[in-house]
């Protein structure tokens with residue numbers, strides 16, 4: 001059978017005008033060192049994929065992924081969640097790729113052939129017979145048919161990887177990180193805490209940016225004329241002598257807010273759930289556009305509209321920064337404010353919702 005096939009192979013090559021310049025079959029003996037090394041490498045790579053895929057699924061389901069404030073218990077574990085998931089899924093893909101590459105490099109025969117191009121349409125029965133012999137010979141020589149353990153190992157690895165990717169992919173649709181009902185330890189334990197959140201109850205003031213990170217200038221009502229605005233950042237008295245904390249308040253991307261003083265005679269829409277979040281005609285909102293996070297820094301006093309310069313989203317200040325034009329689909333979160341007895345503005349809580357781009361809001 002083998003010699004018949006060799007004949008057909010040669011004959012097929014001649015019919016197609018193929019000149020086999022070099023043909024180095026793989027070592028077919030199952031006890032040869034080359035075969036054993038190849039087997040170990042392929043099986044090892046497949047095992048890496050299986051282990052990494054299972055570990056990724058376990059990490060995705062069981063690792064403590066809920067937000068923990070910096071310095072809080074378990075913050076390090078929480079921070080490892082995403083890198084761990086990425087590393088394991090990456091390893092799984094690499095393992096499978098390595099198994100495929102090693103199979104090709106170690107087990108497939110190396111062949112250099114030269115074939116003249118011919119343009120006849122269709123294949124004769126002779127062509128088909130010689131082609132089938134070529135394929136059968138390749139399977140025989142590479143041992144892929146006989147050594148189906150490679151195929152099975154890679155199939156298991158690919159299935160495990162597929163299952164893990166499926167869990168991670170589907171999980172994003174069923175697990176809502178913003179859902180407060182799932183938070184059993186603290187109703188405020190959500191990922192959208194910003195620097196305005198005060199877990200220990202310390203007063204958080206509204207602070208201006210003077211360009212000097214260590215200079216503290218707090219905001220008073222008389223600092224804003226009707227129709228004017230000022231960017232504000234959180235400040236706590238306990239941070240006054242801490243240059244690092246003072247600078248960090250400006251650096252944290254979630255912190256920027258804008259304090260607006262409405263033009264005189266502005267009629268605000270009624271909203272019971274927003275009652276008490278402003279001080280007279282002063283309102284504060286996140287400065288991050290809910291489209292892609294650009295700073296919403298333009299205030300058109302005539303129309304009472306806020307505008308984002310990046311893609312022209314507009315927000316109606318008389319309707320609690322509801323989007324009225326452009327790609328932004330969500331209102332700017334409001335920062336609840338009040339006037340402290342010492343005459344400065346303070347935040348009475350965190351923003352009313354997640355700040356920044358709309359894709360954060362998965363629920």
Ligand code: FES
Pocket residue numbers: 289290291292293294308309310311312313326327328
């Ligand atoms: S980032 Fe504001 S409209 Fe796109």
